[in-house]
Amino acid sequence: MSALVEIRGVTKVYERGGHQLEVLHKVDLDIAAGDFVALMGPSGSGKTTLLNLIGGLDRPTAGAVTVDGQRIDQLRGGALSRWRAAHVGFVFQFYNLLPALTAERNVELPLLLTDLGAGQRRHRAAIALTLVGLADRAQHRPKELSGGQEQRVAIARAIVSDPTLLVCDEPTGDLDRETAAAILGLIQMLNREHGKTVVMVTHDPKAAEYARRRLYLDKGTLTSGTDGAA
Amino acid sequence: MRYLPLVGAALFRRPTRTILTLLSVLVAYLLFGLLYAVQLAFQSGADTADARRLLTTARYSIIDLLPISYLGPIERVPGVVSVAHAEWFGAKYQNESNAFPVFAVDPLRYLDMYPEFVVPPAARERFAATRTGALAGRRLADRYHWVVGQRLPISSEIHPKVDGSLAWEFDLVGTLDAEDPAVQGNTDLVLINVAYFDEARLLGRGRTGWYIERIAEPAQAKTVSAEIDRLFANSPDETRTQPEKEFAVGFAKQIGDMGALVTRILAAVFFTILLLTGNTMAQSVREGIPELAILKTLGFSDRTVAALVLAEALCLLLFGALLGLAGATALLPGVNRSTGGRFPPLFVSGATWLYGAVIAVALAFAVGLPPALRVARLRIVDALAGHR
Numbered sequence: 001m002s003a004l005v006e007i008r009g010v011t012k013v014y015e016r017g018g019h020q021l022e023v024l025h026k027v028d029l030d031i032a033a034g035d036f037v038a039l040m041g042p043s044g045s046g047k048t049t050l051l052n053l054i055g056g057l058d059r060p061t062a063g064a065v066t067v068d069g070q071r072i073d074q075l076r077g078g079a080l081s082r083w084r085a086a087h088v089g090f091v092f093q094f095y096n097l098l099p100a101l102t103a104e105r106n107v108e109l110p111l112l113l114t115d116l117g118a119g120q121r122r123h124r125a126a127i128a129l130t131l132v133g134l135a136d137r138a139q140h141r142p143k144e145l146s147g148g149q150e151q152r153v154a155i156a157r158a159i160v161s162d163p164t165l166l167v168c169d170e171p172t173g174d175l176d177r178e179t180a181a182a183i184l185g186l187i188q189m190l191n192r193e194h195g196k197t198v199v200m201v202t203h204d205p206k207a208a209e210y211a212r213r214r215l216y217l218d219k220g221t222l223t224s225g226t227d228g229a230a
Numbered sequence: 231m232r233y234l235p236l237v238g239a240a241l242f243r244r245p246t247r248t249i250l251t252l253l254s255v256l257v258a259y260l261l262f263g264l265l266y267a268v269q270l271a272f273q274s275g276a277d278t279a280d281a282r283r284l285l286t287t288a289r290y291s292i293i294d295l296l297p298i299s300y301l302g303p304i305e306r307v308p309g310v311v312s313v314a315h316a317e318w319f320g321a322k323y324q325n326e327s328n329a330f331p332v333f334a335v336d337p338l339r340y341l342d343m344y345p346e347f348v349v350p351p352a353a354r355e356r357f358a359a360t361r362t363g364a365l366a367g368r369r370l371a372d373r374y375h376w377v378v379g380q381r382l383p384i385s386s387e388i389h390p391k392v393d394g395s396l397a398w399e400f401d402l403v404g405t406l407d408a409e410d411p412a413v414q415g416n417t418d419l420v421l422i423n424v425a426y427f428d429e430a431r432l433l434g435r436g437r438t439g440w441y442i443e444r445i446a447e448p449a450q451a452k453t454v455s456a457e458i459d460r461l462f463a464n465s466p467d468e469t470r471t472q473p474e475k476e477f478a479v480g481f482a483k484q485i486g487d488m489g490a491l492v493t494r495i496l497a498a499v500f501f502t503i504l505l506l507t508g509n510t511m512a513q514s515v516r517e518g519i520p521e522l523a524i525l526k527t528l529g530f531s532d533r534t535v536a537a538l539v540l541a542e543a544l545c546l547l548l549f550g551a552l553l554g555l556a557g558a559t560a561l562l563p564g565v566n567r568s569t570g571g572r573f574p575p576l577f578v579s580g581a582t583w584l585y586g587a588v589i590a591v592a593l594a595f596a597v598g599l600p601p602a603l604r605v606a607r608l609r610i611v612d613a614l615a616g617h618r
Binding site: 052055057058077078081082083084085086090092096098099100101105109110112113118157 | 232233235236238239240242243520521524525526527528529530531532533610611614
């Protein structure tokens, strides 16, 4: 598999209260297209920071982040927003759905940035909801759904614009074991059957077992990696 | 339009707060609609004034009379196209509270001078031909249930007849009206024929209250006014000539500067709205930061999310303004009925809607721009921290 994500010499330094805090130190990493990578490590190890850099939510202090041949660390403002809209789907621990919108409208959100008409947007949102098993909940609002269902809606929102890369930050951190397994199975299915490249941050070794590869970060440095169950 | 659901989602994140804020904007605009209608009514004389009309009164007081013989010399002043004259009658109908303006006029000269008054041709002819004839404003006729053809008993406060009586009688030969609602406020009057009035009165014969001149070009107003006044300078009856609008503004200010009063009240009302909606917007944006951060994460640009915040403020204020002015529009006919036509007609004009919209947009920018800029500058990773 060719490398979809190439990270070279990436360092990230935050300034907090006048002090400089190095969160990532000269990280090198390749993630192949179609890979499913679990990023693990203790709190403060830099997992989420690395995920943010891969997803184009933040820029490194030094080094290069290349995704699908594009140097995203060199993109600014609107260009970076457009790149995220076209290439990345995000799944967060707390789902982050808009509470006033129905499941269908939440899933439709990324498509508002495309040229698709309302009918086509609805159609695609319906397909995405069907894929995550929530076709019958399209008109429900987040508060009318269980945690697991909310996360399924968030996953449908992440895949509706058919992104290359799925970035998941503790996607099962707020779910019970059984629901978590179902969600992880869904992410695994998207990786295996739909070819989505997945990068997932997790504390949970059980969750990490769903990934093809597990990478460990400690104090801002990649320490080791192992092949997963895949 | 495709982003409208997002604006709606932001507005209805806290429906109670949104509805209460909307109500406060509504009440402010209701007040604006009502007060501005009152202000318009007070300045309707000035607003409907014709830039081609001048008014000549006695130099030192408008209650002093001028000789009717001034008509010819004024007509001959270069730039004057036509001249009319009128005199205050000081009328009461049935009792003291039923007071309205009655002007003694030369019928055709006066009606030609005010083409904004709509008078049926037959009524115009009857008025000119009937020495005891009178034309009444339609609203006035409706109020007192007068019908054309009836005798009109009116008493004057200031003009006794030759026999010393203050009771006069005229023949109602027609009604006058106006199409423009602003002009309608100036039609609550009765016109009587000066030919009969001047002959039948005890005092002041051969004199009139003021002259109205039509000039060819508004730009000539100053020179024509000066020339008219120069004609009668150093005579026992010196004149003061000015554009009709200037006269109307000065006359309205004798009652009080309604414009300044209304402006001050509305400034206080809108300042309160500014604070209220500003606070609401600040709260709304503070609570909505995780959602806005998610939109940015999904690829919405800084400019788009800022525009969404601004659109939220615009919707709130424009919708509140629409409801408030619609409320004022619905209420004013009832207010007009309750005054029994004793006050010029109050209405929400096109200009009121326009000013309302402009104020709403300005307020929306004032309260929406700071949080919009704040959201535009928001760093996604900071905003998402704790909400992932």
